[in-house]
Amino acid sequence: MIRYSLLALCTGVALPSFSPLVQSADKPFDGPSPWMDIRQQRMQTLLPSAMSRAKVSHWLIVCRENDNDPIAAHVGCENAGGTAVVVFSKQAERVNSRMFSPVSESTAVKELGIFDEVIDVERTDSAIEVAADWLNQQEVSALAINSFSGNPQADGLSHSQYLALKETLAPKMATRLTAAEPVIYEWLSRKLPSEVDIMAKAATITSNWQYEAYQTVIPGKTTDKDIADFLKKRIADAGVQDGWAPDQNPAVNSGPDRGHSHPTDRIIQPGDVIQIDFGIRVFDRWVTDIQRFAYVLKPGETKAPANIQHAWDSAIAGSRAAFEAMQPGVTGNHVHEAQRVVMEREGSLPVMWSTGHPVGYVAHDTGPNLGVRSTSSKYLDDGMTFAFDGFYSWYYPGSNEQQTKTISVEEMVVITEDGARYLTPPQSELILISTEE
DSSP states (O other), X not given: OEEEEOOSOBTTSOOOOOOHHHHHHOOTTOSOOSHHHHHHHHHHHTHHHHHXXXXXXXXXXXXXSSSOOTTHHHHTOTTOSSOEEEEEEEETTEEEEEEEEEHHHHHHHHHHTXXXXXEEEOTTSOHHHHHHHHHHTSOOSOEEESOSOSSXXXXXXXXXXXXXXXXXXXXXXXXXXXXXXXXXXXXXXXXXXXXXXXXHHHHHHHHHHHHHHHHTOOTTTOXXXXXXXXXXXXXXXXXXXXXXXXXXSSEEESSSOOOSOOOOOOBOOTTOEEEEEEOEEETTTEEOOEEEEEEEOOXXXXXXXXXXXXHHHHHHHHHHHHHHHOOTTOBHHHHHHHHHHHHHHHTOOOOSSOSEEEOSSSSSOSSOOBSSSGGGGSBOOTTOEEEEEEEEEEEOTTOXXXXXXXXXXXXXXXXXXXXXXXXXXXXXXXXXEEEOO
């Protein structure tokens, strides 16, 4: 008989009881997606301030069929058949929205009521030219376009679209083109409370499924891939999607560090520290990213050995230091430094990764990085959501190549005016897996 010890998994909160059969049949995100309503609220409530902070009066997005702009679904032109253009114009405290749409789609667009105005474009005409002609008659201080950026979410304008736009704009207007990255950054980095609620529900499910997966482990028989297959079935049964590339989700690793990678057929053994890095996508829109860790007890052990316990305690200390540092108005660098001090004090090897990253519409979303990227100098603010790790790294036992093993327990939070708030109870104790006949 196999006995699994899941000790004090959550700070102050007992792990919810569940039946695997019931959980498998449950589809917690079944039903119509709330995205359309939420998107409209985002355009009405968050976009005006985003454009103000970015200091742009107009934002132009070109959409097209099959190879659309990454921002298309956020601005209501995800169903473009022919080329269409969306223009947002900042007016006092609100933003006016216009779509220049081919007539074949414009009737449906008008019925959906997404835009303040829909301008019909004949199939023989160019939506880019019609939009440019309109802009040439406006007072435009800065025209933001989805180009000139290293952020994939802000670089969706193709080269041919850029040339067509520049050729049609008046020379004076063409000189006012600017990158839309600041607008997109300010807008996408903040989530509405209703979005945070959805992400919190998804985060709890993501975490609970990982605890379930650890209950299936039989040392000497179960492989890393077996754990991954268990979680893949949970995804399928619940009708949700992978949080990132399916062949690397979940990343399950019971051996030396492998970074972001696929699970292998390595058989889990006593003495292993197991990592699960797992995320789901719900309503085809919001993504989670959570890691949970377990230790496989050796024969005769009733607790983790001192070195493993030290690694775990140090990782948790680093995680809590980062959590306490996450306040509105601090930079991502500040959060990263708070953990780095703990790692150095506790004897951890350096790690190459940032302490954390924005998470929301993709696993590594737009917003301040908590660590070592260019956006780490950006400031945290209310409504931003993050996944962040507690790190401790050491040399893997018996390694001739000085391979490492790293604990990187990962949690999700939202920033509030009072600081960070967990979206699901954090893992505070190492999960212990024991084998008893």
